[in-house]
Amino acid sequence: MPVNVVSEWLNACSGCEISILNTGEALLDLLPQLNFVHIPALVDHKYFGQLGDGTTLEIPEAVVGIVSGGVRNTEHEHVLTEVRKKVKFLIALGSCAAHGGVPAQANMWKGEEVWDKVFRHCASTEPAPDPVDPNLPKWTPMCKALDEVVKVDITIPGCAPHPDWIADALVALLEGKTAWALPERSVCDTCPVIREQKSGGGPVKRWITNMEFNPEEGLEKMRCINEQGFLCMGPVTLAGCAGKHGVPRCIQARTPCRGCFGPIRKGARPMVDMMGALTSVGLDPKTVLDRRAVMNRYIGGHGYLAPLPARPAR
Ligand code: SF4
Ligand code: SF4
Ligand code: SF4
Structure with a gap:
């Protein structure tokens, strides 16, 4: 039936x-x-x-x-x-x-x-x-x-x-199950690129300059996008966009993860954690343009985004 x-x-x-x-x-x-x-x-x-x-x-x-x-x-x-x-x-x-x-x-x-x-x-x-x-x-x-x-x-x-x-x-x-959820893993956990836990330091680069990679080589020869100095939301984003097999979709296309699968677990603070991830490789997270919007791009519900109180006049 x-x-x-x-x-x-x-x-x-x-x-x-x-x-x-x-x-x-x-x-x-x-x-x-x-x-x-x-x-x-x-x-x-x-x-x-x-x-x-x-x-x-x-x-x-x-x-x-x-x-x-x-x-x-x-x-x-x-x-x-x-x-x-x-x-x-x-x-x-x-x-x-x-x-x-x-x-x-x-x-x-x-x-x-x-x-x-x-x-x-x-x-x-x-x-x-x-x-x-x-x-x-x-x-x-x-x-x-x-x-x-x-x-x-x-x-x-x-x-x-x-x-x-x-x-x-x-x-x-x-099959009669009453619950289903994706495993709590990050996009980085499923990403094959080279990671050295450090970048060149300094401000986060805008995505208007090219990343370095050789299109003839596989992703395992490409350097992590964050470590190349760009913002990639992989560290704080739930894995699963490639389905049951494969490499995260944006990384396959050699572009940064924008966070479309949302936080890894309920109650996570992706913006705070992402700023920590950038700091840990030597980048300055305060240089990400419009970072409140960009780091909460898909998750503005649940109070992640709300109007800020008006600033007092100077
Ligand atoms: S930050 Fe991006 S490029 Fe680097 S390992 Fe994570 S998903 Fe891959
Ligand atoms: S933005 Fe979405 S599709 Fe692209 S890598 Fe991140 S989670 Fe996957
Ligand atoms: S914008 Fe919303 S409705 Fe459209 S594909 Fe993305 S999640 Fe689905």
């Missing part, structure tokens, strides 16, 4: 849903056991009845709920709460759902300031009056991860999450 699955997307870009489809052959094997009863990314569903003729939000009952995207407005809150009521196991899919994701960078400002910067006084667009339609959902004060609003059973981080882990978590649930 197939298991009913509900999928929803909130403050999301649909990359996580593409990852579900990228599960490929593993998904084909799983499909006979899964019955997707609601997946707006693939099938047009109306929130108010399947034909749009209802008066209340209708999410079908299911064993598994897969939700991508964080919570940024009252509609997201409503949909998420309804999904939680209707499913036995809730999976937070992707770093937006797990940590707030890139949209939670906006948590560095108050809502009115964001509206001012983005809609009212943006250099590249014509200012426009605020939308006044009372049917539009209201912004929530902060962009939140799902577990800041409801109970989450399984978290699959990543921007985008690796299809291997989507299949793995679904198989675990189908």
